[in-house]
Amino acid sequence: MLCPPCGPFSSIRNLTNYKRDPDIVQAETEEGRKHLRFAMSLATMQLKEGRGFIFEHPQGAASWHSPEVQPILQHPQVLRVVLDMCAFGLHAPDGTLHRKPTVILTNVPEIAEALSKRCTQDHPHMPLMGGQLPADAAKYTPNFVDAILKGLRRHLKRQHYPVFHIPDQWEWRGHDLVCRHFAPRQHMVTPHDCEAFDLTTVKFTGRRTTSKEFVGGATTTTVQDTWTSHRAAMPDRQAWSGATHFETVPTILLPQPMEDYAEWLANA
Structure with missing residues (x-):
């Protein structure tokens, strides 16, 4: 599961960046892009080695427009899934659901299928603004984890992935x-x-x-x-x-006297 810190790419943080020290903002952005490049290098490695990966970031994150993500985003084997976290039970401490639109990139079709859930539009949402709310919404819910595991189990029943670079x-x-x-x-x-x-x-x-x-x-x-x-x-x-x-051909082991006798009979 690849999910580098999305703070430097957050649309919420960008609303207040003008109030902050530009040098600090620039340093955070560079740090975020470093983590993003590392995540994309892992995804590229998994693709080349014939293994699976999952990359997750909020739909509104600026990372989706960064040059680091484009090669993976446009790869023919990679699936892009848009989901709403409220469909997996993400909620505030008072029980109100957070919608939190999220994008998943994966090369495992069964996981993409398991995560393809959108809001049912039959409940209110709490906006992700201010205080501890964005941090609380950064956690994966049990339903979200279960969906990934169910997709992975279906995938393992259908697919075989080898272990590379190990001799016979x-x-x-x-x-x-x-x-x-x-x-x-x-x-x-x-x-x-x-x-x-x-x-x-x-x-x-x-x-x-x-x-x-x-x-x-x-x-x-x-x-x-x-x-x-x-x-x-x-x-x-x-x-x-x-x-x-x-x-x-099974080998029959005989005591030495019997082996000598068998050899004597064979030569007789």
């Missing part, structure tokens, strides 16, 4: 050699790619089971094939992560 992890699961893929890939793996274990004495059946969780999509596919065949599997058009299991 090899492990043993019973008689299976398993390779867990965290970084996106398009090619299948074989035991020849394993550098974690000495496999010179391991016998494989040739059976390979690959679970592919495609990045940016709702599709999960399980592929079973024979990796020892001379025909290599074609690369996928869409990147995926997941896990690959290689079936091995």
Whole structure:
């Protein structure tokens, strides 16, 4: 959740800036833009890495017209949502609702859908002017947080996001050699790619089971094939992560006398 301090961009504060020291106002503005640039850099990073983000600021904030926000605001994968906080139960200490129109930028459609709520126009509002009221209205209500979490849960059921920059992890699961893929890939793996274990004495059946969780999509596919065949599997058009299991021939461990006897019988 990205929400840099909106005070320097507040339309309410701008009404009284003429009464204040210009140097202080300028310093606050520069500090606000520094936080805004940092928030936009995080949003850009999330977009590039295939992960989600949420950016929130009041609808009337001057930040929406700043050059720092424009690249994210105009990005084709970013959704812009206008909502009213009264729809999520934002109210003054006396119970009167605050409308507080707010804009959300996100690249997660399910969160955008969950937050798309406007005022029902069937109740009065308390203006956000003076005293402690603006500070009280800067808090997220439980209903607002619940809406984000519900959207996120729906998103996680539909989408798969990989963990970038982590190499494949090899492990043993019973008689299976398993390779867990965290970084996106398009090619299948074989035991020849394993550098974690000495496999010179391991016998494989040739059976390979690959679970592919495609990045940016709702599709999960399980592929079973024979990796020892001379025909290599074609690369996928869409990147995926997941896990690959290689079936091995179980090894029977015998006591040394029985092993010697079995070897004697084999040579007889």
